[in-house]
Amino acid sequence: MHRGYDTPCVASFRALIITAGLLLSPSWALASQLSVAPPSIEWRRGVGVLQVSVRPGANTHLAPQVPVRCLLDDQGGHVVRWSASSAAGRSRTQVKLPLPPRSHQSVWTLEVRGAVCNDDESICAPFVAAGPIAGGVAFGSLLIEDQQPTVGLERDPVEEALGKHKLVLVDFSAIWCPPCDRLRDEFLQSPRWADLLDSFELVVLDADDPSSFQAKDRYRVGGYPTLLVLSQEGQVLDRMVGFDGASRTAARLRRVLVAARSDEAGDPLRIARRLAASGDGEGAWHQVQVALDLVPGASVDQVAVSELAKADYELLALGVDLSRQRTRGLSILLARAAAETAPRPGLAAGHADVAVQLLEELGRVDEATSLRAEYGQRIQAAVGARSPLDVTVAPDRGSLVGEVLLHPQEVQTDYAQAAWYLAQWSGGDQRKALLGEAALRLAASLFSVRSVPRGEGLSAANRVLSLPEDLLQPDLRSRLHDAEGTVHDLLTVLAKADLPEVAEPIGDTMVELFPTSFSWHFRRAGFRLDQRDGEDAVPPARLALKYSYGDNRLRASLRLARALLVADLAAEAVVVVEAALGQPVPQQEQVRTHRYRLQLSELLVTARTSAVLGGGAGSETGSTQGDAH
16 A cells, blocks of 8 residues: 555456366467466555556566556547556566546556566467446456467567667577577677677567567578667668677677778768778678668679689578579579688589579589589598698698587587588499488587597497497486487478488487477477387377477477378378468468468368278378478
8 A cells, every 4th residue: 555545445356267278279378377466456535546466377477678558548548658567576466556636536458468488488469458447446357358378579679679779689598509699698798898799779570489570570580690780770780690609790780880880881882882992802791781671682793703703702582582583693602612712622612502503403414413523522622631620630721629618519510511422423332321421520520539440430430429338328318408409400301311220319419408488399209200110109199299490390290290191091191281380471481381281282182082991101201301300
């Protein structure tokens, strides 16, 4: 009670607690267990203060990011008063709302809005409680209104950051992403760069958190980490995919700050030409990418391209962006330049592979074959010339020595990437040997094995993966947990090398470490499908669908339907596919949405035929080809 107020007039009604969790979805069940006590009103000389208390149910808490708001409106729906808690308390919060003079003579409607999460914060939901107020007395229990179940909070962190008189720096990262960890530790949270970062409004988004999905769709984010620099109007001024070291990241941000304050800020191609002419190829490339983000289908004249192609900087992302805009000729030029100037074999292989694929799309098969052979020989020579952990042998580029000393695991991973691309370009025994080399490098990186045998392919990889328990067990689980991205790569290589007996135990451990992760249930179902074990593939496929989101729901539905077909459950497969295709197409489709829906439509024909015939499906139906692990 407030001191100095007259004796309060308090309505004595029961708090409403709904417990309908068995009948409703998980997100709705959170709000249905909420308790909103009937409000109390204190009056003094015709002016009142209404007080509302909100308490979450068991194993839940009020979302701290979302203030609990009270809105008071008249019969015509016109909001006349609102108030909010400064921040929601986890276990309880109170909101006080001044009432208009003479409101004790009127009829009003009170709404209480907020959000509630379960205690592990894996899911959140908004709530609305509403009830009438008349004659100065709050009467009737506040009723929790029906809300569409939702995942995540209805807020856009990027929109909240805009308009704060700074450029906005948005970091899209994921907990399973090693370069994301480096970006955070070496740059975003390093005192060395604090002054520079003060020039930006920083927004850090978890790529797996539903609160990031709207921003990811809007800005076409697909790789992590992705750093975006936005103007106060939300315009993309720069985009950085991956982490290229703290110094380079800082240099790019400084360059954006300078450009944003100049009269060239609205003309990135003009900036690109000026920087290219001055020899700053890296800066020129960044501005070309900005132009492509701002203007779909944008291109640059041949003079600018020739200047850009001479520079020593990263070009792969530009090639990919341009290929989506169907300007493949320019993409090939830039991707080849990137392969030529890449500082490490794995990067060179990746760039060359982009150029090869684009040449094949254009029907220039002879050029693609020649380029593949050229880079195959170069990269094979680079990988075979030395062990990446042998720092006593200086590599061709001095920068690699420092990287070996500082990040030997990262260099191992790069060599694994090089071997992986070489394997894709090879066949027979050579392909298998290269897959073994990739597995060996990834295993050595994962388990910090500092001395590895060379030239023994899969047998050496098996020895690394089969080290005695007393050597690996003390910290094996923590290594697997902290290097989730590397484990994904390793299991992909082992699957391609047809070594399920090596891969499955590692995959099973990852399921135990991440029991609510879509990725690991999805991969486990894929392993079992590849072995034509539909019955055992169905349970993990169901879990993958349960924990999926966004486009992954289509992937999970596709995999579950294939598992059901192999398990001779065609009728249920039809239901799964029809349910997936019945969902509305997102307003802003992901890159893969159309492809997955097409595959589901094709599978539906097979499933319906199998259901009519009363049998299972052929070998092609159960394959995970085109449906990546």
